[in-house]
Amino acid sequence: MITFMNNSDSEEEPCNERTSLMSAESPPVPSYQDGLQASEAGEAQAHRKRRAGSSRGPNNIAGGEMSGSGVPVRESTLENEEEELTLKYGAKHVIMLFVPVTLCMIVVVATIKSVRFYTEKNGQLIYTPFSEDTPSVGQRLLNSVLNTIIMISVIIVMTVFLVLLYKYRCYKFIHGWLILSSLMLLFLFTYIYLGEVLKTYNVAMDYPTLFIVIWNFGAVGMICIHWKGPLQLQQAYLIMISALMALVFIKYLPEWSAWVILGAISIYDLMAVLCPKGPLRMLVETAQERNEPIFPALIYSSAMMWTVGMAKPDTAARGTSQQTWDAAEDGREHLRSPSHAESQMSETRSPVPTRPITSLEDLEEEERGVKLGLGDFIFYSVLVGKAAATASGDWNTTLACFVAILIGLCLTLLLLAVFKKALPALPISITFGLIFYFSTDNLVRPFMDTLASHQLYI
Amino acid sequence: AFFWLLSLLAASLLWFVSVQLSGREDAALLLLGAAAAVLLQELCRFACFKLLKKADEGLATLSEDGRSPISPRQMAYVSGLSFGIISGVFSIVNILADSTGPGTVGIHGDSPYYFITSAFLTMALVLLHTFWGIIFFDACERRHAGGLGLVVGGHLLTSGLTFLNPWYEASLGPIFILTLCTGLWAFSTAGGSFRNVLKCLSCKQEPKGRVMLYSALQVPPEE
Numbered sequence: 001m002i003t004f005m006n007n008s009d010s011e012e013e014p015c016n017e018r019t020s021l022m023s024a025e026s027p028p029v030p031s032y033q034d035g036l037q038a039s040e041a042g043e044a045q046a047h048r049k050r051r052a053g054s055s056r057g058p059n060n061i062a063g064g065e066m067s068g069s070g071v072p073v074r075e076s077t078l079e080n081e082e083e084e085l086t087l088k089y090g091a092k093h094v095i096m097l098f099v100p101v102t103l104c105m106i107v108v109v110a111t112i113k114s115v116r117f118y119t120e121k122n123g124q125l126i127y128t129p130f131s132e133d134t135p136s137v138g139q140r141l142l143n144s145v146l147n148t149i150i151m152i153s154v155i156i157v158m159t160v161f162l163v164l165l166y167k168y169r170c171y172k173f174i175h176g177w178l179i180l181s182s183l184m185l186l187f188l189f190t191y192i193y194l195g196e197v198l199k200t201y202n203v204a205m206d207y208p209t210l211f212i213v214i215w216n217f218g219a220v221g222m223i224c225i226h227w228k229g230p231l232q233l234q235q236a237y238l239i240m241i242s243a244l245m246a247l248v249f250i251k252y253l254p255e256w257s258a259w260v261i262l263g264a265i266s267i268y269d270l271m272a273v274l275c276p277k278g279p280l281r282m283l284v285e286t287a288q289e290r291n292e293p294i295f296p297a298l299i300y301s302s303a304m305m306w307t308v309g310m311a312k313p314d315t316a317a318r319g320t321s322q323q324t325w326d327a328a329e330d331g332r333e334h335l336r337s338p339s340h341a342e343s344q345m346s347e348t349r350s351p352v353p354t355r356p357i358t359s360l361e362d363l364e365e366e367e368r369g370v371k372l373g374l375g376d377f378i379f380y381s382v383l384v385g386k387a388a389a390t391a392s393g394d395w396n397t398t399l400a401c402f403v404a405i406l407i408g409l410c411l412t413l414l415l416l417a418v419f420k421k422a423l424p425a426l427p428i429s430i431t432f433g434l435i436f437y438f439s440t441d442n443l444v445r446p447f448m449d450t451l452a453s454h455q456l457y458i
Numbered sequence: 459a460f461f462w463l464l465s466l467l468a469a470s471l472l473w474f475v476s477v478q479l480s481g482r483e484d485a486a487l488l489l490l491g492a493a494a495a496v497l498l499q500e501l502c503r504f505a506c507f508k509l510l511k512k513a514d515e516g517l518a519t520l521s522e523d524g525r526s527p528i529s530p531r532q533m534a535y536v537s538g539l540s541f542g543i544i545s546g547v548f549s550i551v552n553i554l555a556d557s558t559g560p561g562t563v564g565i566h567g568d569s570p571y572y573f574i575t576s577a578f579l580t581m582a583l584v585l586l587h588t589f590w591g592i593i594f595f596d597a598c599e600r601r602h603a604g605g606l607g608l609v610v611g612g613h614l615l616t617s618g619l620t621f622l623n624p625w626y627e628a629s630l631g632p633i634f635i636l637t638l639c640t641g642l643w644a645f646s647t648a649g650g651s652f653r654n655v656l657k658c659l660s661c662k663q664e665p666k667g668r669v670m671l672y673s674a675l676q677v678p679p680e681e
Contacts, residue, residue, distance in 0.1 A: 439467050440467070447473050451488070456623065457579055457583055
C-alpha cells in the first residue's frame with residue numbers, strides 16, 4: 001500500500017489562508033501500513049510480513065512558507081504551487097523508489113540464475129498443502145486454486161489479528177512478533193542463503209568465520225531496522241530481507257499456485273485498502289485517529305525521518321511535537337543519532353526566526369522521502385524471480401516483467417499524487433507484470449527466437 | 459520502453475495468429491511479421507509522442523513561468539534512446555546468455571561471425587532508434603509528413619536489410635551508412651551545425667553579454 005502522508009504536526013500551524021486547502025487534503029497521518037506476519041518455510045514459527053507502503057507528500061512546504069499576510073487571492077497560487085511541487089517531487093519520488101525495487105529484483109534474479117538451490121523443488125510450505133504433481137490439467141488447476149484460497153485466508157486472518165492487536169493497543173505483543181520474525185529472517189535465512197551461495201561457487205568456509213559473519217550481519221541488521229542506524233544501511237538491510245523472503249517464496253511455492261497467488265494477492269490488496277471495512281483501511285484510520293506511525297520497522301523509507309522540529313518555526317509547538325514523535329518513534333531511524341539531532345535543531349532554530357522560509361524549505365526538501373511497504377518489494381521480486389526461473393531460460397521475459405512492474409509503480413505513484421490517500425501498490429504492477437509474463441513467454445518468445453535464429457532485426 | 463514492448467506484443471500476437479492459421483512457418487510469414495512489427499513500433503512511437511506531449515503541456519501549465527522543465531528535444535532524445543535500449547537489449551541479451559555457455563559458433567554451417575555481427579547490428583539499431591526518435595518527434599511537432607515517412611521508410615529498409623544476413627557485406631555496410639546519414643540528419647534537426655561542433659571542440663568561453671538568471675540562487679542570509 002502506498003499512502004500519501006502529511007507531517008501531522010505541521011497541520012496545527014496557524015495558516016489562516018490555507019485552512020480551506022487543509023480540509024481538502026487527507027487527514028494527517030505520519031505513516032501507516034498493514035502488518036501481516038509472514039510464514040516461514042516449513043519451520044515452526046509462521047510469520048509472513050505483508051506490509052503496506054506509504055509515501056509522504058510534499059504538502060507541508062507551502063504551509064510553512066506563507067506565515068505572513070493571509071490574502072485569499074493567494075490561495076489559487078498556493079494551490080498551483082502545491083500541485084506543481086507535488087508533481088515535481090512526485091517525479092523524484094518515482095526515481096527514489098525505482099532504485100531499491102530494481103536492486104531487490106537484481107539480487108533475486110542474480111540468485112535465481114546462479115544458485116541452483118532456489119529452483120529445485122524441495123517440498124512445499126504448509127500453507128500450500130496441495131501438490132501440483134497431478135497428471136491432469138484440471139486437477140492441477142484445482143489444486144492451485146485451493147492452495148491460493150488457503151494462503152489468502154491465512155493472510156486475511158493474520159491481518160485481522162494484527163489490526164485487532166493494534167486496536168486494543170497491544171503494542172508490546174506486536175513489537176515482539178516483529179522482532180522475532182526479523183530475527184528469523186536475518187539469521188536463519190541468511191545462513192541458508194550464504195550456505196547455498198558458497199556451495200554453488202565451491203568456496204570453503206569454516207564454522208567460526210561463518211558464525212562471526214552471520215552474527216555481525218544479523219546483529220547490525222536488527223539494530224538498524226528496529227532502532228537507529230544510518231539511512232543507507234537500513235535501506236540495504238530492508239532490501240536484503242525482502243530479497244530473502246522473495247527467494248523463499250519462489251522456492252517453496254509450486255508454479256501454478258504462485259501465479260494464482262500473485263493475482264489473488266493484488267485483488268486482496270485492492271479490496272483491503274480501498275473498501276471501507278477492509279482491514280488495512282481500518283488500520284490506517286486507527287493510526288490516523290491516534291496520530292502515530294505504524295510499525296516503522298516494516299516500511300522502506302528513502303529519506304531521513306527528520307520529522308521532529310521539521311515544520312514548525314515556533315519553538316513552543318516544536319517542543320510538544322517532539323514529545324509525541326519520540327514516543328512513537330522507537331523504530332524509526334534518523335540520519336544522525338538523536339543526541340546530535342537535538343544539537344542540530346538548536347543550531348537551526350536560531351536562524352529560523354530570521355529566515356523561516358528558506359531554512360524550512362531546505363529541511364523540508366531533505367525530509368520529503370517516499371515510503372513503500374516491504375510486502376510490495378517482496379511480491380514484485382517474486383514475480384520477476386519466477387519469470388526468471390520458469391521462463392524457459394529466457395531473459396526477455398524477465399526484462400519485460402521488470403519494465404511492466406516499474407511502469408505499474410510509476411502509474412501508482414501518479415495516482416497517489418492525484419488522489420492523495422492510501423493506495424495499494426500491488427494491483428497495477430502485478431497486473432501488468434502478469435500480462436507481460438504470460439504474453440511474452442507464449443507469444444513474443446517464439447517470434448523473437450525465430451527472428452534471432454535468422455539474425456533478423458526489427 | 460513500455461510502448462516498444464506493447465508494439466512487440468502486438469506484432470508477436472499477429473505473427474503467432476498468422477502462423478497458427480496458416481499451419482506452417484515459412485519465410486514469407488516471417489517477413490510479414492517483421493514488417494508488421496516495424497509499423498507497429500512506429501505507431502507506438504507516435505502514441506508515445508502524443509502522451510508525452512500531453513504530459514508536457516500539463517507540466518507547463520503547472521510551472522511558474524509557463525514553460526515546461528523538459529525541452530521537447532530532450533523528450534525526443536530520451537524517448538528514442540529508451541526505444542533503442544529496449545529493442546537492443548531484447549535483441550542481444552539471449553545471444554549474450556548463450557555466448558557464455560559451451561558451444562561452437564557456426565558449427566552447423568552458419569557464419570562463425572554471428573556474435574560479432576550481432577553486436578554491431580544491435581549497436582547500429584540502438585543508435586538508429588535514438589536518431590529516429592529525434593527526427594520523428596521533430597517531424598510531428600512541425601507536422602512535416604515527409605520526415606515521418608522517411609523515418610518509417612528507413613526503419614523498414616533497415617529491417618529488410620537484415621534479411622540479407624549472412625551476406626554481411628550487403629547488410630552491415632548499408633546499415634552503417636544509413637546510421638551515419640540518419641545521425642547527421644538528426645543532428646541538424648536538433649539544431650546542431652558544423653559551427654556548433656567547432657565551437658564545442660574549441661571550448662571557447664561564451665561572451666559576457668548574456669543575462670544570467672539568478673532565480674536558482676538563494677537570497678543570501680542577512681548579516
